Amino acid sequence: MGAISVLFESIISVRANFCTFLQVTNRQEMTKAIYQSLTERKKQHKKSFAVLIDPDKVNDSNMKKLIELAVDARVDYFLVGGSLVISNYLDECVQFIKRSCNIPVILFPGSPNQVSKYADALLYLSLISGRNADLLIGQHVVSAPVVKQSGLEILPTGYMVIDGGAPTTVSYISNATPIPADKNEIAMCTAMAGEMLGMKLIYMDAGSGAKLAITEEMIRQVANVIEVPLIIGGGIIEPEKAYLNCKAGADVIVVGNAIEKDPNLIKEMAAAVHSVPVKV
């Protein structure tokens, strides 16, 4: 009887250890899933289309339609966040998307309190184009414990704000001068420095609703000097521009404002991005 209970206990203990091992292994694999998909797609020259959702501007009913359109258009990622998030809808918004479809949700936080454990990953943004120490490292220090405990896949991202022809919320809130739209060499050197500092992604953003989107020439020059995936957003309102940005070297195109105004644009935008030839 004694021997049986010892055997039984050791079986339970081996099983518990194995389960813990599996949980850790699964978690480690899961925590790299989004970055792996981004780098795999880049290797194959597969371009991605991401829809930006500002939790302040959606509710359950318009989200439902947006998600249906996104699934139909084969959108690759949802980005969720905003420079200012006033409502308390972030967690609900992310959960709503996760319940409704398999499109990965990546947080694009405008401030350290925009962390939702329900998302798949978080763009851990450092504003490398500015000289505001708080957005380079200060806010990261303050939010580090919360971010770490969230269990989210963390994507260290060199965030570069490019002048979009008029002040945007991001340029005002960040209290940092954007890179002038025609200073390609500053953008190149900033992206190179970000990559050498260990950033896994570079995100060049003209800001939501920018009058002028980033030029293809700037995208081309930056894409030529970095290896990591390049995300481009801000002021993209036409599928043709999304296509040209991808041809110039963008790996991910982000559109928010134009889709808020006309959700049916999702289909054309996604089709334009996905029509860029894939390397075989």
Ligand code: 1GP
């Ligand atoms: C803003 O890059 C995103 O941070 C998207 O910009 O809303 O202008 O598409 P739009």
